[in-house]
Amino acid sequence: MSRIEASPQVHVLSPPLAAGLRRGSVSRVLSGAKSARWRPGIATGCRHAEVFAPAGEASGAALALALARDALGIDAQDQRPWLWVQDKAALRLSGRPYRPGLPPHLRHRLIHVAATTPEDALFALEEGLRCRDLAFVIGEIAGNPRALDFTASRRLSLAAEKHGTALWLVRLDARTDLGSARMRWRVTAAASPPPRWNPQAPGRPAWQAELFRAHTFQPGHWTLRDDDTALAAEPAGSRAPDHGDLVRGPGARSLAAG
């Protein structure tokens, strides 16, 4: 049929299709239930997700990468490249990908596209989705450009579902306007758990993530953490942020500080 049978690692992504059922109708059937709660590692079947994030931090792209890894799994055999598309405003606001900081199993496979305008970025995203040799596509677009309207969003969804390549679109400093993404996240950085050997240092990344719109899952609010092996989720607010013992009262200051 399509490449769903051909590649086992993509098969995990999509819920099993009943015989004679078209792809587009699956989400409708499942959305009728809408009882499942999202948890890391669950097969979402979602090819197009949006992540709304502030531009002054890297949490949007980081969560998109973590979700991509969560969906595809770490597969040493999978050496397909992946695409990271940024428009000019996103590049200026949040910087370029930095190879030594990327996850080790992804850093040598990155292909980066620096588009000038949002139109070019959308074109690059769509071309990337239609390519059979890419593992997944990550887009970063700043603000609410006129080009990224509901029609453009729907185009991306259709391309992603037709060719089975997953897209995580990071929207920096954007309003939650109309969009056809199957899952929409809102994310900000959260205090990281203190590392075991140096509690004063920043630890493994953590994010406050809110799933505020999903076709097949109930909305929810989590604190997500990126352990080295997998994505871990806790219900939001279950743990007070721990800042180690670096924060001192003003009386504890040394006199030399003035």
Add this chain to the structure above:
Amino acid sequence: MAIWCADLALDRWRLAEGCAAGEGSDAEPLALIAETAHGPRIAAANPAATAEGVRTGAMLADARALCPALAVRPADPAGDLAFLESLALWAQRWGPWSALDPPDGLIVDTTGAAHLFGGEAMLLADAHAQLARRGLVARAAIAPTAGAAWALAHFGPEGAILEAGDDLMDRLAALPVAALRLDDDVLLLLRRLGLKRLGDLAGIGREALARRFRNRRSPGANPLVRLDQLIGHVPEPLLPVIAAEQPMVQRRLMEPIRHRPLLDRVLADLAEDMARALEGRGEGARRLEMAAWKVDGDVLVRRLEMAAATRDPAHVCRLFAARLDDLDAGFGIELVRLSAPWTEPLALAQAELDAAAERHGTSLAACIDRLTVRLGEGAVRRPVPRASHLPERAQRWAPPLALMPGLQEDFAFHERPLKLLDRPEPIAVIYEAPDGLPRLFRWRGGVHEIARAEGPERIAPEWWRERSTVRLRDYYRIEDSTGRRYWIYRHGLAGDGRGGAPEWFLQGLCA
């Protein structure tokens, strides 16, 4: 065999003018000039001008003072070189391979080929006759080594031939030292040392020469190496000129076309012809050039470069379609030509049966080609590690399908940010802790309170690459009170004598 076209630039000009030597416009004093930093300079002068005292290398203003009637034309060194290349290919009629000797010479290997022309003397006579028929004034000589042949062609008697058994040094001793193909400053030095002939050089002993020129590595600056090459004691590799036939297809049109749909049709036909031509050679195109000749003689050229070798007509047409939008057909296009200057071997592959391509999507190379054509050359790239410890130099951007260079592993204990700002942004420190780290700072209008930090990681400037006044950096990985993680650094130390108080910058955004 060495061939020296003594007046190549002038001969080319005469061929372009269509006049014989000393006739027509060549009868008047004329010079070809080259633009230099100090104004126009004479590159070549014809015999009439030389008789008036115009010398090659003189300034045009000086030459005008000697000969007010001097006519000038611009010289064309690039055209001369291209002509020399085609001449080198043509000269392979006398030997299996030939090499360029810029700016105006050729070397042809005639080893074992002379008997085909009836001996070496007949070969030289043939070369003279053929070159004269092409309108070139040339001198040729045959010798066992390329260096000796060059020396004889430039400074020896007309039509000189050295046999393999001759004592080369003995026969060449009377030639001037300029016959060694040395740089000008070395020739000046030799003249000041009183060494004028090759025999003088051979007379003073190898040790003295070796000591005097011990730190000159390049052959053009070391007379001893050139002398050994001349005699044949040291090999002298030459780069042969090889004709690479590039696949080319063209369509002459009965009626000049002025509209885009017709041009697309022609281009589709050409792409199919090109695919057939490439398939016959077992190659795929990396670069394609489309040239369209307009009725008024103008040529429109569009170039295309592909990420991987391909010969798929549909793909080529699609890529060209984006490049043809700004084509101005004027009164019409009457000839369209498609050529592939850069090809790579590409084996035959199974054709896509039925509508498989529609379902399977595009291949990576096709996807990258489409992106590159629309977004530009430098927009699609991949990061490649580079051996540098400065963070912004530790990666460079390479074409997406280029081979990854072999490098050692990165340090696993360095925590690096997920993203790096193109230019580090200064942060204003509001309140500094006693250990030197800011407690409160302002960046992009927001105030950040540092809750946790790790550092410093001191990164010194690369002194072998940068000036000595570049300041070192102390990097800190920080997390602010709302959990945002950044990579900041202090530029310099207080009192390091390299500027004022240290400044703080934010360079990276951590995951």
